[in-house]
Amino acid sequence: MSDTVTTSPAADRLFARSAAVASCVGFILIGMLQALYGPAVPGLRHEFGLSPSGAGLGLSLHFTGGVAGVLAFNAIHSRISNRALLAWGYGLMAAGGTGFALAPNWPLALAAAFLGGLGFGGVDYGLNQLFAVGFGDRSTAMLNVLNAHFGIGAVLGPAVIAWLGPDDYPYAFGACAVLAAVLVFAGSTGVLTHVSDAPPATAKTGPLGLSRVLVGFLVLYILNVAVEAGVGGWEPTHLETVGYTATVAASATSVYWLMMTAGRFLVVPITMRYAPERILAVCAAGMTVCLLLTLVEGVAPVAYAGVGLFIAPVFPTGLSWLNSALPQARRAGAWVIAASNVGGVAAPPLIGVGIEASGIHAVPWLLTLLSGASLLATVHLIRLTRG
Template identity: 80%
Template sequence: MTDTVLTTSAAGRRLFTRPAAVASCGGFVLIGMLQALYGPAVPGLRAEFGLSPSGAGLGLSLHFTGGVAGVLVFNAVHSRISNRSLLAAGYVLMAVGGAGFALAPGWPMALAAAFLGGLGFGGIDYGLNQLFAVGFGDRSTAMLNVLNAHFGIGAVLGPAVVAWAGPDDYAWGFGACAALAALLTLVGSRGVRTQASGNTSSASSRGALGLPRILLGFLALYILNVAVEAGVGGWEPTHLETVGHSAAVAASATSVYWLMMTAGRFLVVPLTLRYPPERILTVCAAGMTVCLLLALVEGAAPVAYAGVGLFIAPVFPTGLPWLNRALPQARRAGAWVIAASLIGGVAAPPLLGAGIEASGIQAVPWLLTALSAASLAATLWLIRLTRRFLE
């Protein structure tokens, strides 16, 4: 029995061995853990460096800034370096960034380390999502959901490490990330095909005409979904407390929301083998919208938010194979939507905050429902557009 996973790019070449696929899932545990460490580390950072809350929040901001830059930079050089080199460089940057943040003697150096770690984060996020989207043939959608589910596992582990060590010893969490990144530098890219991705940027005249609208549609779809994802994660606890739930219930419900996102990506795997991505995304968008409307009912709100997590879970990984099928001639399309998703995750909470200031906390479900309904409309529009384009 061969040790290679179902394979392949359009040329039929195998991209991943089974050990490489397992190591890649470890890479997503790493990036989930690294991103999730910054929030729980805030009390320790404030105590060590004498920071204000907004000052301590700059660590996560620099991480996300590096993430966006990493996606764009690694995409720009991907045609000139091998897949193996791309992944190794991402892991090296995260190892240096994690160790630098853990050991930084001052806040400016810690911020520089956060940016470096973010660069590596963006490289791995882009590289593995892009390679998994084309590397497993008909099972690419399923494998992308498995890969992204491991991000959720890491996002649960990161705060758990800080809780175990204590906020003042947050450095242990970043040190653990650096050690895992160093290990993956050595073994994480073995078994990945060494040639460059081989995607072409040429397009037929028909493709050039259809590309802008399709790409804009996918950008809108990803930005809207990430806005809902970040909006629920950021504002759910405040909304639940405002409508009468205890702080403990609000915190627990938010944890359940993130756990449901992880579970949803595993649960959708068998469905991706039977149904096309666009049908799954339509059901997801409709389900999210219904659940957010149910969140208007005080007693049902915690369960409704958990439902949002379940339905939104498959959107990011399931949309990428559809994008690659719709725009095979656009090599940078995947990088743009991944970068857009990171930008959306940064911009959505403060923008929603402005809307909440104008309308009140009770309006949170209405605002999120509007975003989810727009996501459903974008999905249906993309289905019509790509159907005409691919005919």
């Protein structure tokens, strides 16, 4: 079985209806797992005596494992079935969630975060890749629906921490581990095991043009997920510092992820009328403006919610744009998904260093800088793909 399949009427058979539903549940799980780390920072600092940048390493190790997981599962995808890929991914998340919940010290917690990240990367890569090719002309819409369920999980994560309290974060990670264990057996049922491997389309772009476009997508995804993870990881701390309670700050982070969910559902009909690159340009401009507005204390929670709305379609819609721009690049999807995790690795600790140097009030400026760079990358990529 190959990691690339042809788009044809047969491709619709990649998923039985039950498998499509289970895939959405899987994305709820990975969204919840990623979103737990930010609101858990106060509990982690209290439990292990960490600095802000030290606490940010939990999310970074999760994303480091995500990068490794995407690349590793991509490398072995041709030798194992889709079902095995998903089962291994869920199994690693179950092990990582359990380890993080029970870790007696910070190094073991970081190791568990990496292990869970490996499974996260495998499921993220596997389902995005299959949805990108398994629904024909509906793939852009279905990718947004799939990734919207990531947002549902990301809403639940901070909400659970707000309900339990940051010091009881192990129960939230334990719940993720239990759901992952269930999906080991139920998450791949109804997924087609083997898929035809037709040769890729003949390249119309020379090697240099191909590499420039691919690098453009890599940069875009690194910056986009850096903003996404930066807001999710540091919004609660920023809001608490400017005067909001811990409960309000955690709830506002849930609203941020909720708007990301809503944005992906809302963009589905828009994908039927407008090209992916136009959608992404509007999104990049919108989230940059919203991040500037987080400098205004009275509207900061609302502005963060606006960031969630505009950033929502970027990841799934960008994959559709990638497939149309580089149909000849067999493994391009895996590389950009891996690159997106690099943004998640780097952003939390780098922002933590910026906070230590300039104070928590620097968070909006740091995030705006990343978002502005993402807007420039989008405009440059539009020019490259048109050429």
